Amino acid sequence: RKEVEQDPGPFNVPEGATVAFNCTYSNSASQSFFWYRQDCRKEPKLLMSVYSSGNEDGRFTAQLNRASQYISLLIRDSKLSDSATYLCVVHNYGQNFVFGPGTRLSVLP
Amino acid sequence: EAQVTQNPRYLITVTGKKLTVTCSQNMNHEYMSWYRQDPGLGLRQIYYSMNVEVTDKGDVPEGYKVSRKEKRNFPLILESPSPNQTSLYFCASSLLGLGKNIQYFGAGTRLSVL
Numbered sequence: 001r002k003e004v005e006q007d008p009g010p011f012n013v014p015e016g017a018t019v020a021f022n023c024t025y026s027n028s029a030s031q032s033f034f035w036y037r038q039d040c041r042k043e044p045k046l047l048m049s050v051y052s053s054g055n056e057d058g059r060f061t062a063q064l065n066r067a068s069q070y071i072s073l074l075i076r077d078s079k080l081s082d083s084a085t086y087l088c089v090v091h092n093y094g095q096n097f098v099f100g101p102g103t104r105l106s107v108l109p
Numbered sequence: 110e111a112q113v114t115q116n117p118r119y120l121i122t123v124t125g126k127k128l129t130v131t132c133s134q135n136m137n138h139e140y141m142s143w144y145r146q147d148p149g150l151g152l153r154q155i156y157y158s159m160n161v162e163v164t165d166k167g168d169v170p171e172g173y174k175v176s177r178k179e180k181r182n183f184p185l186i187l188e189s190p191s192p193n194q195t196s197l198y199f200c201a202s203s204l205l206g207l208g209k210n211i212q213y214f215g216a217g218t219r220l221s222v223l
Contacts, residue, residue: 031207032207032208032210034211034212041197041217042216042217043199043214043215043216043217044152044199044212044214045214046211046212046213049208049211087151087152089212091210093205093206093207093210096142096154096157096165096167096168097142097154097157097212098154098168099144099151099152099153099154100151101149101150101151102151
């Protein structure tokens, strides 16, 4: 089993739709969790850190469920500019960062 | 401007010819790391460093070397490149500590080994 798993998609959604991505991780000692966004073959950029209490940034909401070892990302009112690959990342302090394979999102006009 | 700088951005080389990809950050970050990204495999960590003179293997270290003689620099060395090292490479840096360990990435280096 891979350490971090994501549905690769693609998710094709119309503008204005709400879309949700899940990510599961296998290392119960993981301490930090992130969602990164990557546009085609460019560098990943931080979208959100994910905290136990859940956090929201505008149209984006991230949730962490430690008991079930998954994190989620919800995007409301999708824009064309949201089209990208979304990478789930987990980190166990003092060790390496592990990236999921990414979920590709296409927002259609 | 806070940034991670990789050079070169594009490189075509031949099997066996030693090469170095440089990475430099100006944010005084303790943690630096190298990744490779291949279609269908996502980003995989090659090596990382938690401070000067401290380096550790990531998931795919074979065929690569690194050094961390200064805090700001973390070069990636391919002593004898092979075609299976053709990939997109990213350098990243971050502070250490919960809530601070957000990674910033360089723009990437596209390497082709013929």
